[in-house]
Amino acid sequence: MQTPSFHLQPWRVHRIKCPTLSPFLNFDSTPNPPSTTSMEDFGNNNTPHPPENTEDDLIFFGPGDSGDNYTAAAPAPPEEDLIIFGPEDFGDNDTPHPPQKPEPNLIFFGPVEKDISNLTIAPSPSPEPKDGAFTKFIQKGISDLASAASLTKPDKQSLDHAISVCMEGWGHEEIPETPKWQTQLGLNNSPFEYSVSFDLKTGKKQVQFRFELPAEENTPQAMQETAKRFNENLKDTYLDVRVWGFGMIRYIFFLPNPIGKFTAWYGYDDPIWKIYLDPQAQGQDNAGRLISQALHHLDMTKAWHVIDDTMQFGSGLPIRLGIDLVEEKVARVEVVVDYWGHPIKNFAHFATERYYPRNNDIVTEDEVVRLCKVLLGVADEDVAFVGEPPLVSYSFTRTANRDVELDTTLHIPVWPYMHDDAQFQKRVEEWMRGLSHVLSKQQIDNLVEGYRDCLKAVARRPLEDGSGLHSWFSLRDSKKHGDMVTVHFSTEMYGALPVREEVGASESEEVNS
Template sequence: MALLDQNNPDAWSYPQSHQVAHQCQRTTTAIKPTMPAAPASAVMDQVINGSYISEANRQVTRLSEAVGQDEVTREKLLHALKFSGGEWCQNAIPQKLDRSAWVSDVSNDHSPFEYSLALSQQTGASELRFLIEAQPEENSLAALKESTSRLTDDIATEYGPTKVSLDRLNLVRDLFLPSDAEGMLASWHSFATSKTLEKWKIYLNPLASGRQNTFNVTQEALERLGLASSWKLLESIMTRDDYPIYFSLGLSPNPEDAEVKVYVAHCDASATQIAQKHVKMDPNSSVHAIELFYSVMAGGSLGPYRGKPGLSCFHFKNKDPSRPAARTVLYPMDSYAANDAEAQERIETYMNVISAPRIYRERYRNAISSVQRRPLGAGRGIHSWVGMKEKLDGKRSNTFYLSAELYGCLVDDGLSKSGR
């Protein structure tokens, strides 16, 4: 999931008590890594000779096998992947990114899909997901809106009212998909499977009506969804350097259980500052756990992180909108590690710190091996983001966002300007 383009930001609209006095422009140059960066000529070793769907099917199958999913669960995942890919996914993958066509912001190398693996810190139980953007026939936001909206409707038809409902989306659709929308995101779709679940989500753009309306759009959306108290909680932790960057809506037909997730970018924030926001949101949060996570992922640094910002994701449910059902912190590994070998080393260190169970370690390592086409030390980009989620019961999990690397690893040539 790549960060929306933050170049040339306008002023943001926010309540006077939190009036924006500082405009955060995302820096495309991250903190200098502790190891030499991969040379600009570093590319993937294996040329892909196939279509988008054949390559996605290959990688997802290997990922599913790597984390021990049974065949029934795997087939659900592969069916959703093939269905959501549509006709455009039958096209051959070009050897080089075609910038005359629509350039997707789903993943850090602009592949139109991304994978993620969630692992329980306590048990190693896994959840595998993909995130996809329905590619437009023309290079325009209007065409993108048309293709992604069509996929939304097709998902509802294919899966039926017992599994997918668009009722809540229809309450807020005009806020995130206005006729004069801006930006690089119309909607993304994700599908997740495990032994106990099968769920679709849609990701929307709070900045679609302009940066000056970002906070108003988020507030209005939460209020329409019956989550006014959730907005007040969210508002209380945001400062002039924070802004909502993604709005995710679970498409479950059960409104009490379907999640609304608001992703907040923390520009130039330190790990401690981010942790303190979570404690203010939920007093049971652990400053130490969040600082520890960021510090290890950053190779020992507590920040502030002045390149691509760290994110928080707050999960809300109508069952109890007065507090988040879960909270997640996300670290942009692709911008602060010299290469994927260094990224893996940091993650292995974190496993030791949290005493991760053996199955957790095996599933992570197997997952990386299943998607890589090159030595991890040859470049960066397979590891996109790493997240730590904490539920109300205190149970924690980590999510690893993995790039398909259809166009090669990231190099310091501008490809990494769009990062989730």
């Protein structure tokens, strides 16, 4: 049997394909001894030290550099040859080498209409959307999905208002035939993505979306300013939005000359707004260092040993850091790690039992293996993800005594491994029907019916005519929210991806199933 293969990104070739696993590292929320307020927490809490820089260390962890001691004012703009990570770090982390300029092929948003700020509580401050405008297109898709998910009227209104807020200043523009800017958030250069979550036990559904904002100029600095303005406008529009976390760590990610893949993505999961930042803003090799310092600034040093373990023994690569824009004591801090080149069985291990064996009857290592095999259309658990990498989101929340609680969500890329969306619908339903050992027949029937309704609501074409309407498939294990599956849908704003005939023609029969 051959493995579905796709063009590999050159920068990923050097990574370990099948790393050797270390002895199990179990993560739980058992209280640790009281810790200090400095980075000495790493030693007192049995947490590995953050990775050391082989050259000049770019991060200063001084005794006064704690999560509880921040200055009110931001530092002055840095010199050209300085890299600044935080308000307290100014002047302590200069490096003899200036940061590299962005590569010519970096993708940034193109120019759009000015006055993107000044959000108000009014649901639609922009001009009335025209036929084919961004706002009208997205609101139609969200409205159809919300109706199929049987959301209440207040929930629908909240989603509609959130769309108006995030698209103020540019949403009334007509959608061109080809993208005016490029983004890596959605498939086919769409700056939006829909998703619907299903509670596996209760059947309750929830609709979310993610997006990337355009900037006034085609520069990373302009995109940083757009993100900062949008955060402030969110705070002014929503009484429960808090941007404390972003303020604590923005100097780590918003560098003078970043070289990452994006500046800021946003998500809305009613009623919570979330911002995602790029830990590769200073290059792939420094991703772990930026995550380490961000967790320290957010007073979550105890979360570091999980991320460090994924990098040391799992060859994982942090690609996003997410922060809930809510009150500090309830905010989740999420680190998304990719596992390119891993066999299915290794990925399942890092997504489940390695960090907390919870005796969960659904999100188990064996069930994750079955999920991957069914969705990818393969029969062997040793098949490796060598195309688009699978992801695990490690989400941390605060508990007593400065401890942290961990939830995980695994994300499987499905669009590169399907012929068309009709084929993938059969795979999803096959996996759902296979949950009979933990769910009743009625629960499974409700789950399948709900999925079909939502798929029908977002499909604007025959499913056999293209691929990529399904983009990702997620499985979440949460103590608070229970077990959930999330189906991510592309907006197909610029059309569907083609049917992947080459996969079935050149690879194994399993991929054709």
